[in-house]
Ligand SMILES: Nc1ncnc2c1ncn2[C@@H]1O[C@H](COP(=O)(O)OP(=O)(O)O)[C@@H](O)[C@H]1O
């Protein structure tokens with residue numbers, strides 16, 4: 048007998064934007080006998096009088112069997128704290144959250160990402176996070192005298208927004224800007240120059256501890272985010288790329304991660320991990336990848352977090 052759509056266990060796709068990614072996840076979930084239902088974390092709420100203490104719109108009095116975090120909208124410190132709090136509360140309520148709030152927190156904070164990568168012995172550019180303007184200037188001068196320029200990044204930035212190169216940039220001395228625009232915090236990362244003309248980044252997607260697809264991002268600009276017009280180009284997933292990306296995702300405790308890397312002939316691995324994205328988009332990567340990425344994410348969620356073997360359907364009395 049075919050179970051009706053209503054009887055299918057429901058997975059929350061937590062997102063502030065419905066579109067291509069949420070459609071792909073819903074299709075992949077449906078193919079495995081689950082219903083993917085979108086909810087915006089901004090609309091989820093704590094309610095100590097609700098049976099679970101939480102209200103997830105679209106789930107009535109119940110909680111989802113699992114949650115996939117696809118997007119968290121920007122907001123005030125209070126709003127973000129509550130949205131991440133909902134993810135923590137789901138975990139406390141035994142709902143697997145993919146990626147877990149702790150992993151998302153580690154990756155949205157670029158200084159924590161740098162700290163964890165360096166501590167795990169993974170090649171990553173030297174980085175500093177500090178509040179003192181005087182100290183930031185001293186680091187800048189020390190780095191400049193060693194021939195390095197630095198990238199000043201908004202600590203919670205994404206899509207290449209707000210990055211500036213400072214120090215010795217193309218032969219010119221660029222001073223530290225007013226840190227007010229950076230929340231009075233200097234997150235500085237040593238700039239990794241391209242090895243030749245026409246530089247590129249790599250983006251590697253890691254799902255369940257395994258690198259599944261890679262691409263290069265080419266641009267004439269030094270900031271090579273697809274959102275900033277970089278071209279995505281298919282790239283082979285070499286063992287070196289796979290190994291360092293898997294290690295980076297592991298160091299941050301990610302279920303799935305988009306790892307950004309740069310080529311660097313001075314690094315032991317020949318690569319530098321620049322950042323790890325815990326709420327990674329994969330549309331550009333899907334165009335050049337050989338695997339169905341949404342299906343890989345759903346299969347991994349079901350296998351590792353819900354104990355449902357590949358190809359198996361959910362049990363009618365629950366999911367395990
Ligand atoms: N240290 C660096 N050296 C060289 N290029 C960098 C460096 N940091 C960032 N970039 C460039 O800027 C882009 C965006 O930086 P990233 O740290 O990934 O921030 P975002 O979260 O905005 O994507 C990178 O993909 C890369 O092209």
Ligand SMILES: [Mg+2]
Nearest residue numbers: 206207307322
């Ligand atoms: Mg990036």
